[in-house]
Amino acid sequence: MKKKLYITRAIKLTAFFLLSALVIGVLQEYVLCHHDANRLRLDAFYIEDKETIDVAMIGSSEMYSGISPALLYEKYGITSFPYATASSTAAAMKTQIKEMERTQTPELIVIEINCFLYGTDNEEKESSIRNYIDNVPLNGNKIEYIESTPAVRDLGRREFYFPILKYHGVWNDYPEPWNKMTSRITQDLRGYSYLKGFKTTAQTLKIDEKVYNSQLPNDESRTDLEPRYEVFLREFLDYCKEQNYNNLLFVRFPHIVKQETYKRFTRGNRAFDIISEYGFNYINFERDSTAMSYSTDDYYNHDHLNIYGSVKFTDYFGKIITDKYKVQKTVLDEKNEKQWNEAVDFWYKFYDYTDYRFKQNTKNKKIELYETNDLIKKVEDYAAKKDK
Amino acid sequence: MGNFKLAFCLRHPYIGDVILTYTSLNFIFFVLATALVYFVLPFKKYRWTVLLAASIFFYCTWSYQLGAFMLFTTLSTYLIALWLSKASAKSKAVLKAHKSEWSRDDKKKYKNKTKVRMRLIMTLALLLNFGILAFLKYYNFFAGSLNDILGAFSLDFSAPSLKLILPLGISFYTFQSMGYIVDVYREKTEAQKNPLKLLLFVSFFPQIIQGPISIYDQLAVQLFEGHDFDFTRFKHGCELIMWGFFKKLVIADRAVIPITAVTAEFNKFGGTTLTFTILLYALQLYADFSGGIDISRGVAQIFGVDMIDNFKRPYFSRSINEYWRRWHISLGAWLKNYLFYPVAMSNAFITASKKMKGTRFGKTAAGAHISKVLPTSVASLIVFLVVGIWHGASWKYVAFGAWNGLIIMVSILLEPLFISAKDKLHIKDTNIPFMLFQMFRTFLIVLVGYVFDVAPSFSQAMRTFWLFFTNQNFKLGYSQISDLGLGKKDYLVVLIGGLIIFIASVIQERAKDGLDIRHMLDKKPFILRFALLFVCLISIVVFGIYGSGYSAADFVYAQF
Known part of the structure; x- marks a missing residue:
């Protein structure tokens, strides 16, 4: 009799805790979480079929706004994906490369070094930390990052393991996150993304200050990296060396360099010395006369290319990595080939739509465009309207 | 409100200051760990030591240095209670020894003399302990008032203002200890011979932050008795804790946001906003205090200790x-x-x-x-x-x-x-x-x-x-209330939460058999209980004010 009672209680308790865990888990994953473009991008990366990416790009926002994977595929047959988040931290680089390698074995891993060039403390900025790690599924790499990052410890590790502890108040923001939430679900159900993580802003940079870009290809000036960032860079390079990576390409994407950001440019020169010490390849596009010849109309702010700039840079970058680094295109199966072709079709429609938004944007407001259900619908509607 | 600050708390190398507030996850883990050790300990007779160790640890997480005040209260209470007990025993022995020799008047005289002596001993305990409480709590108030009065008469004297920190729960443990002293004086209670047992009575962790203030005879026996694990009791305790969490985290800590905004700039607000604030305060205070007490009682119940219910639907009172x-x-x-x-x-x-x-x-x-x-x-x-x-x-x-x-x-x-x-x-x-x-x-x-x-x-x-009477402007009030740090959705949560408390109170008020809701629920089908508990848990997780996204408020009564 007692045994029966114990079993019944055990079943009831288990049912209660399992159902609670399930509901809380779903809420944490889809409803009450950090909703933004970074989340959509990383989700899109994780749903890509294994071993289908030729070039993985890790780092910060320059990656996903500067190169269009669909265009790169169309022009050079190379599949690529920006495994990158806004203002990515230096401490996250090791985790990013590990995470990317968990599902993909790319021929070339392109690493933007922006995170090592900061003059201020980006490492402690909660938004920079969370932009990345909140969007990584719980696994050994994430645990290692959480446990080994002092800034995370200071913020409270529990909220990184169980993000609902931090984001449960997001219910108050609804219906605003609804579009992002449904976009993630749709994307997960679809099994692939159209823009492959690309994000842009329909805006043109307006700048009154002096722009240094034209003289930078010949500028050898160097400034030491902030000590803590040099330590981060060297530790990362040591790690890459230990792991015997021979497919790394460190890059510095083109920027509009002005007085305020000139020092960062000189740190980029210094980074070249350090990276070369370890024997890795480094292309500093801030020293490249072609890349630095893009006008301010090709940027939406001084750090990021807009869609017009990204079209130019994608083409240029594709040429370099195929010519110089001999990246060969993977032979995709029928399913993946179809998906990438679909991505190319969508890219052109997206380009047209973005161009239209530019033209409409007479006040030059910041209009962010990235893959959501809402955007897909608008792009398709615009394309249909245009066809008529 | 919410300004209860403590220094010298325990510091963990990874998670920083370890303050176990009743609504923190750490506290839940702490209670579960204590319960595990308590019920696993084979010697039932010594299970109270687990509660003592847990209570000391709990207090130290807040402030181990200020724990000296509590130790002083315990020690003085212990010694004086023994003194009273001895004085009473001695008096009885003397009376017994002189039973036949002494006249009625002699006996009365001796009894009165003993009574005066015992009263003096008791007064010593009261003065010592209430003296500390009064000094820490009221010194600056009286010094300020004295300075105002002297200043009005242009007298050149100024009582200094001191930076005094109020030890956690000082009111509650002082009242409880002094109640015990009076009971020993009145010979209602035997003096406790084991100082550690008395320390447990004084410091029992579920009640230290905000009571309830227990009577020795009612609490001590339950504390020192080694209880066996009882599933129903455990379940009821958890249900009460969950209900307390709901009241505190979902309602009280949300409602306190506009109240704090109003008190911070009190002069800025008109009659309508102030009326609204007072009404909201009635709900917030009840949800905060009764929620905290529910958590305390729920935790105590897990360990087999039934603490006094501090609330009985007070807003239904007719006088x-x-x-x-x-x-x-x-x-x-x-x-x-x-x-x-x-x-x-x-x-x-x-x-x-x-x-x-x-x-x-x-x-x-x-x-x-x-x-x-x-x-x-x-x-x-x-x-x-x-x-x-x-x-x-x-x-x-x-x-x-x-x-x-x-x-x-x-x-x-x-x-x-x-x-x-x-x-x-x-x-x-x-x-x-x-x-x-x-x-x-x-x-x-x-x-x-x-x-x-x-x-x-x-x-x-x-x-x-x-x-209230001269400045009711609903339009202005609406715009001010909308700007107090809570959105419409939050106010809706407070309203719905308040309604849930109201409905629960009506059910309990109307219960003819005097059963509380948890016992009533026991009689309902499993699926209904399951659904209610599930909804309560999810509501706390989703609508609770906790985590770094919010700043949870301290219990209002913790400052007393």
Whole structure:
């Protein structure tokens, strides 16, 4: 009799805790979480079929706004994906490369070094930390990052393991996150993304200050990296060396360099010395006369290319990595080939739509465009309207 | 509100300051770990030591240095209780030894002498412990008031202001310990011979932050008895904790946001906003305090300890007297036992009552009534002045106490008039509209008292009353209320939460068998219980104010 009672209680308790865990888990994953473009991008990366990416790009926002994977595929047959988040931290680089390698074995891993060039403390900025790690599924790499990052410890590790502890108040923001939430679900159900993580802003940079870009290809000036960032860079390079990576390409994407950001440019020169010490390849596009010849109309702010700039840079970058680094295109199966072709079709429609938004944007407001259900619908509607 | 600060807490190398607040996840883990050790310990006789160790650890997470105050209280209480006990035993032995030799007068004389001696010993304990409490809590208030008075007379003296930190739960453990001392003095309770057991009684962790203030005889036996694990008790404890979490995290900590915004810039707001704030405060305070007590009782219940319920749906009270029997019941009981009766039954009061009875006025019907109830009514006023001062070192709290005391005093003194008016109007006590009117009237009286609580000062409280009648502007109020840090959705959560509390209270108020909701639920189908608990848990997780996205508020009564 007692045994029966114990079993019944055990079943009831288990049912209660399992159902609670399930509901809380779903809420944490889809409803009450950090909703933004970074989340959509990383989700899109994780749903890509294994071993289908030729070039993985890790780092910060320059990656996903500067190169269009669909265009790169169309022009050079190379599949690529920006495994990158806004203002990515230096401490996250090791985790990013590990995470990317968990599902993909790319021929070339392109690493933007922006995170090592900061003059201020980006490492402690909660938004920079969370932009990345909140969007990584719980696994050994994430645990290692959480446990080994002092800034995370200071913020409270529990909220990184169980993000609902931090984001449960997001219910108050609804219906605003609804579009992002449904976009993630749709994307997960679809099994692939159209823009492959690309994000842009329909805006043109307006700048009154002096722009240094034209003289930078010949500028050898160097400034030491902030000590803590040099330590981060060297530790990362040591790690890459230990792991015997021979497919790394460190890059510095083109920027509009002005007085305020000139020092960062000189740190980029210094980074070249350090990276070369370890024997890795480094292309500093801030020293490249072609890349630095893009006008301010090709940027939406001084750090990021807009869609017009990204079209130019994608083409240029594709040429370099195929010519110089001999990246060969993977032979995709029928399913993946179809998906990438679909991505190319969508890219052109997206380009047209973005161009239209530019033209409409007479006040030059910041209009962010990235893959959501809402955007897909608008792009398709615009394309249909245009066809008529 | 929410300004209870403590220094010198335990520091963990990874998670920083380890303060175990009742609504933190750490506290839940701590309770579960303590329960595990408690029930696994094979020696039932010594299970109380687990509670003692847990209580000391809990206190140290807040402040180990300020724990010295609690140790002092325990030690002084322990020694003085033993002293009292010995004095009483010695007196009995002497009386027994001289039973045949001493005359009745000799015995009476000796008894009186012993009583005086014991009273002195008890007074020593009261002075020592209430002295510490009074010094830490009221020194700066009295020093400031003294300086104001001396300044008014242009006297060149200034009492210094001191940076005093109030140890966690000092009011609660001091009241509890002194209640024990009085009980030993009254020979209602045997003095505890084991100082560690007394320390557990004083420091029992579920009640240290905000009570309830337990009576030794009621609590100690349960603490020292080794309890076996009981699933039903455990389940009921967890359900009560969950209900407490709901009240505290979903309602109280959300409602406190606009209240804090108003108190921070009190002068800025008009009558409508202040009216709204006072109403919201009534809900917030109840949800906060009763929620905290539910957590305390739930945790204690897991360990087999039934603590006194501090609340009995106070807003359903039909008189202010009844309200104070339903609100903070343990404090009311303590004050009744250890302050009200000693004052009301004191020789001075009895004599005054008798004297009045003998006067010409005392011979009239009104005079007879007044002389009869005078000791109780004046004692009530004194008790409420003490309650007011206990709430805080400020004139506004004195006014709060005076308001409640005066209302009770007047209601006692004018009771025959009310009864006669009711008779003339043919109103029966069971008449539902009349009952509702009484509840509404009592609630209004309570709200007036809350104005003193919420307003930053006595003069601001007076200004608030003035604005209630002269500055009602709904349009302005709406725009001010919308700008107090809570959105419409949050207000809706508070409203729904308040409604849930109201419905639960009505169910319990109407329960004929006196069963609480948890026992009622036990009789319902499993699926209904399952669904209710599940909804409660998810509501806490989703709507609770916790985590770094929010700043959870301290328990209001923790500052007392």
